[in-house]
Amino acid sequence: MATKKYFLALDLKNDPALIAEYKKYHENVWPEIIDSLVESGIENAEIYCIGNRLVMTLYVNDTFSFEKKSHLDAKNPKVQEWETLMNTYQQALPFAKEGEKWMLMEKIFQL
Numbered sequence: 396m397a398t399k400k401y402f403l404a405l406d407l408k409n410d411p412a413l414i415a416e417y418k419k420y421h422e423n424v425w426p427e428i429i430d431s432l433v434e435s436g437i438e439n440a441e442i443y444c445i446g447n448r449l450v451m452t453l454y455v456n457d458t459f460s461f462e463k464k465s466h467l468d469a470k471n472p473k474v475q476e477w478e479t480l481m482n483t484y485q486q487a488l489p490f491a492k493e494g495e496k497w498m499l500m501e502k503i504f505q506l
Contacts, residue, residue, distance in 0.1 A: 404500055407484050413484050414484070437453050437455050440453050
């Protein structure tokens with residue numbers, strides 16, 4: 396069972412054709428990418444889109460950390476290939492620092 400959840404945001408390039416291609420890739424995410432998510436401690440992941448804004452939810456177990464995920468990703472050529480491909484479609488949020496992609500969102504309310 397997941398012990399924690401994270402919400403992250405990112406923008407896509409504001410081009411309907413690119414957005415459609417990005418969505419198409421996510422209908423059939425490469426198996427190596429799924430394996431890498433699971434290996435890092437992610438038990439479930441969801442991405443939502445409105446316009447060109449994406450929100451991703453990660454449900455993780457207690458073995459997960461962003462540092463561990465980054466380390467595993469850096470060693471995985473297929474993840475690097477996927478990230479290079481996804482960079483074709485993605486752009487940083489307007490307030491992101493240089494090199495930042497998916498940005499962790501702050502929870503500000505819960506009922």
